Amino acid sequence: MSSTPSRWIDFDPALMEGSGVARYAITPIGEVDADSRLIYDNWIAAGRHGAMAYLERYGDVRSNPALLLDGAQSMICCAIPYFQPSDRCPKPRLSISHYALGADYHDVVRRRLEAVATRIRETYGGETRVCIDTAPLRERYWAARSGLGFIGLNNHLIIPGLGSYFFLGEILTTVRLVSENSENSEHSESSSSCASCLRCLRACPTGALKADGSCDARRCLSYLTIEHRGDFPPGTNLHGSFYGCDRCAAVCPHNAAPLPTDIEDFLPRPALLDLTAADIAAMTQEQFSITFRGSAMKRAKLAGLQRNAAALLSSHASLSPKE
Numbered sequence: 262m263s264s265t266p267s268r269w270i271d272f273d274p275a276l277m278e279g280s281g282v283a284r285y286a287i288t289p290i291g292e293v294d295a296d297s298r299l300i301y302d303n304w305i306a307a308g309r310h311g312a313m314a315y316l317e318r319y320g321d322v323r324s325n326p327a328l329l330l331d332g333a334q335s336m337i338c339c340a341i342p343y344f345q346p347s348d349r350c351p352k353p354r355l356s357i358s359h360y361a362l363g364a365d366y367h368d369v370v371r372r373r374l375e376a377v378a379t380r381i382r383e384t385y386g387g388e389t390r391v392c393i394d395t396a397p398l399r400e401r402y403w404a405a406r407s408g409l410g411f412i413g414l415n416n417h418l419i420i421p422g423l424g425s426y427f428f429l430g431e432i433l434t435t436v437r438l439v440s441e442n443s444e445n446s447e448h449s450e451s452s453s454s455c456a457s458c459l460r461c462l463r464a465c466p467t468g469a470l471k472a473d474g475s476c477d478a479r480r481c482l483s484y485l486t487i488e489h490r491g492d493f494p495p496g497t498n499l500h501g502s503f504y505g506c507d508r509c510a511a512v513c514p515h516n517a518a519p520l521p522t523d524i525e526d527f528l529p530r531p532a533l534l535d536l537t538a539a540d541i542a543a544m545t546q547e548q549f550s551i552t553f554r555g556s557a558m559k560r561a562k563l564a565g566l567q568r569n570a571a572a573l574l575s576s577h578a579s580l581s582p583k584e
Contacts, residue, residue: 272337272440276380280373281524282339283427284420287440288407290333290433292325297402304475311479313488319397326398330390330433337377337432337440338404340418341370342522344426345529349521353534355541355573357558358483358505359426362529365557367393369526370430378432387435393428400429411454415461415509416476424516461509466500470509482506486569487561499572503538504558530556538577541570 272287293301301323310316322328326336343360353362360366370393378389392398401418405411410420417425455461462470469480478484482502485493510516532552544552549563558566 269437269439270385272438273384274440276377276384280339280377281341281522282373282377283342283520284409284423285337285339285440286404286407286409287335287337287438288403289437290327290336293323293399293402297399298324300475301399309475309477309479311484311488312490313478313484315397323397323399326392326403326433329392329396329398330388330435332388332435333390333433335434335436335438336403336407337434337438338400338407338409339374339377339430339432340404340409340420340423340427341366341373341430341524342423342427342520343524343527344424344519344521345527346521350529351534353529353536355503355536355538356501356506357503357533357536358507360428361504361557362533363527364555365559366428366527367395367557368555369524370428374430374432378434381432381434381436385434385436385438389435390433392431392433398431400431403431404429412474413461413513413515414455414459414472414474415470415513416474417510417513419513419515421515424519425510425513426516426519458514460512460514464508464512466508467498482508487565490565492568493572497572499569499576501573501576503541503569503573504561504566533558538570538573541566542574 277285304310305317327333343363343366345359350359350362371391374391378391381387381389394400401412401416404418410418413419413425418427418429419425420427459472462472467480467482469477471477478488482499483505485497486499486502486504486506533556544563544567546563549566553559561569
């Protein structure tokens with residue numbers, strides 16, 4: 262293996278072949294800008310992250326991703342599509358977020374980006390580290406800074422012409438890489454293009470999304486059905502959601518013609534499509550382990566899914582005609 266090059270060198274797009282990455286951009290690694298750090302810190306201080314205490318930790322690393330890899334110089338921000346058209350993804354009986362119907366994206370994305378990282382080391386030398394959303398790295402911030410897309414009012418990373426149905430992943434490297442795909446600044450089309458639309462704000466049934474681009478996770482149906490632990494706050498209405506919520510993405514004009522994935526791991530599992538709230542309510546721990554093995558939905562644990570199912574069954578019962 263050669264030593265790490267000290268000059269900036271062009272990234273070879275052929276290294277991405279077969280990875281499933283639809284679009285990528287490269288940016289030099291540095292510190293998160295002061296304004297963005299302040300916005301994040303104020304969001305945490307206001308408690309809008311709910312019970313996601315992990316978002317409070319590793320503030321130094323979150324502000325400077327160079328701390329994730331000694332000598333890191335470049336970050337390759339990658340977008341891997343997961344959208345399945347209706348002819349390949351029948352509507353599930355329960356309202357389950359589209360991304361969760363296939364294999365756990367953490368495993369799929371990491372495996373694919375690790376293969377790219379190996380090629381980078383073999384081609385250029387140096388060291389690499391693959392990050393997904395389990396690392397304290399502000400993925401959407403860096404994706405926008407690299408020029409991959411912009412952050413919409415729905416808080417999603419939107420790639421103009423392709424939409425937002427993507428998993429994000431990053432490859433940090435000690436090699437100084439540049440790419441013609443990179444703009445090294447925020448995408449020319451910013452979230453200001455959302456100001457005349459506001460469809461995502463109107464579609465959010467709980468008012469979690471704000472016109473200033475912030476999100477109160479405590480009101481978000483994705484947070485409530487996945488991240489929240491224990492009983493729901495009094496008066497909680499899941500609005501039919503069982504696991505996650507796609508409303509703000511579904512109404513976004515940028516997703517009018519989303520890029521479909523060709524990754525078979527993201528094909529929906531028949532067992533998940535057929536689940537009912539009654540099935541979940543009666544499920545044993547052994548059945549849970551079998552049904553959700555290799556699924557992102559195991560994150561909510563059986564107790565969380567049964568809590569969600571109970572809320573839906575209760576809501577349905579309250580709407581049923583009285584004898």
